[in-house]
Amino acid sequence: MSAPLLEVEDLAVEFLTDHGWVRVVDGVSFSVGAGETLGLVGESGSGKTVTSLSVMQLIPRPPGRIAGGSIRFEGRELLGLSDQELEALRGEAIAMVFQESMTSLNPAFTIGDQIGEVVRRHRGVSRREARVRALEVLELVQIPDPEARIDAYPHEFSGGMRQRAAIAMALACDPKLLIADEPTTALDVTVQAQVLDLLRSLQQRLGMGILFVTHNLGVVADLCDRVTVMYAGRMVETANVFDLFESPQHPYTEGLLQAMPQLGERGKRLAAIPGTPPMPWQMPDGCRFHPRCPYAEAACAEQDVKLDDLGEGRSTRCRRHAELKLEGAE
Numbered sequence: 001m002s003a004p005l006l007e008v009e010d011l012a013v014e015f016l017t018d019h020g021w022v023r024v025v026d027g028v029s030f031s032v033g034a035g036e037t038l039g040l041v042g043e044s045g046s047g048k049t050v051t052s053l054s055v056m057q058l059i060p061r062p063p064g065r066i067a068g069g070s071i072r073f074e075g076r077e078l079l080g081l082s083d084q085e086l087e088a089l090r091g092e093a094i095a096m097v098f099q100e101s102m103t104s105l106n107p108a109f110t111i112g113d114q115i116g117e118v119v120r121r122h123r124g125v126s127r128r129e130a131r132v133r134a135l136e137v138l139e140l141v142q143i144p145d146p147e148a149r150i151d152a153y154p155h156e157f158s159g160g161m162r163q164r165a166a167i168a169m170a171l172a173c174d175p176k177l178l179i180a181d182e183p184t185t186a187l188d189v190t191v192q193a194q195v196l197d198l199l200r201s202l203q204q205r206l207g208m209g210i211l212f213v214t215h216n217l218g219v220v221a222d223l224c225d226r227v228t229v230m231y232a233g234r235m236v237e238t239a240n241v242f243d244l245f246e247s248p249q250h251p252y253t254e255g256l257l258q259a260m261p262q263l264g265e266r267g268k269r270l271a272a273i274p275g276t277p278p279m280p281w282q283m284p285d286g287c288r289f290h291p292r293c294p295y296a297e298a299a300c301a302e303q304d305v306k307l308d309d310l311g312e313g314r315s316t317r318c319r320r321h322a323e324l325k326l327e328g329a330e
């Protein structure tokens with residue numbers, strides 16, 4: 001087996017706040033292989049965006065800092081690279097798409113000029129060649145009538161089309177890795193499904209690795225091969241999608257599965273996980289999930305829980321996982 005595209009190991013990220021330096025991502029490790037989609041899931045504030053921004057060192061500094069760990073791309077350490085070296089990777093080997101397409105698109109330039117600019121920067125091709133490539137990728141993401149739309153400004157596109165354009169821009173240089181942070185959350189359900197279909201078919205054709213950030217397990221089931229579940233800045237479980245849905249090994253994962261709307265529609269009670277996640281400056285001792293966990297014992301509040309390697313790419317951070325028979329989604 002060749003080295004995975006992306007390896008994140010023991011990542012720690014901190015922000016300077018009124019409470020001092022607060023660690024919001026702690027001991028996060030995962031990998032993404034070529035042609036593989038890894039889902040990163042968890043409730044709001046669990047550290048998904050901070051983790052995904054850390055890969056290209058895009059967290060705002062200050063107030064943020066990467067306090068430890070290793071991030072390797074094709075075996076090469078990214079932490080410590082100069083801005084220039086990172087800039088060379090950004091948009092070329094590693095591309096990103098964000099929740100709000102306006103974060104990626106500049107309102108002052110036409111769609112075609114923006115995509116062309118990325119191509120020219122990384123490929124050093126002529127304006128004309130860059131425009132041809134822009135047309136190609138707009139076609140690839142199924143923008144209707146791309147010849148007519150290429151000279152439009154972002155505000156002239158619908159939300160769904162803007163998100164497609166942002167994806168087109170991300171794909172313009174054939175990245176090996178795509179980092180997508182909630183790229184469909186702002187879209188209505190039908191358009192969301194279309195964009196997910198698009199990503200799936202593009203991945204099959206282009207063989208990229210995708211790190212897909214979402215709070216939606218339904219989307220994970222649709223798109224991802226493997227999943228890492230985060231809670232309060234830590235990863236609590238990693239598994240392939242089938243195993244995760246069939247036999248979750250962490251009570252938090254079970255809670256997320258039971259809160260999925262699809263299950264509610266099939267007659268099961270829709271049960272949101274009671275309580276709220278802790279603030280990063282008030283992380284509970286022991287297992288961070290124990291205050292909300294229906295299976296917590298006294299020891300869960302006292303002992304720090306290590307990530308337990310279960311083999312075959314599965315791991316969990318629950319001291320009771322072997323004795324609990326947690327309920328899957330089906």
Ligand SMILES: Nc1ncnc2c1ncn2[C@@H]1O[C@H](COP(=O)(O)OP(=O)(O)OP(=O)(O)O)[C@@H](O)[C@H]1O
Nearest residue numbers: 015024043044045046047048049050051063215280
């Ligand atoms: N610039 C910042 N300054 C201080 N704290 C921050 C900053 N950015 C993020 N955080 C904190 O880091 C933690 C993780 O935030 P992050 O945005 O990664 O969550 P998330 O899992 O992406 O949530 P969501 O589902 O809402 O997007 C949160 O507690 C957040 O308040």
Ligand SMILES: [Mg+2]
Nearest residue numbers: 048049050181
């Ligand atoms: Mg986020």
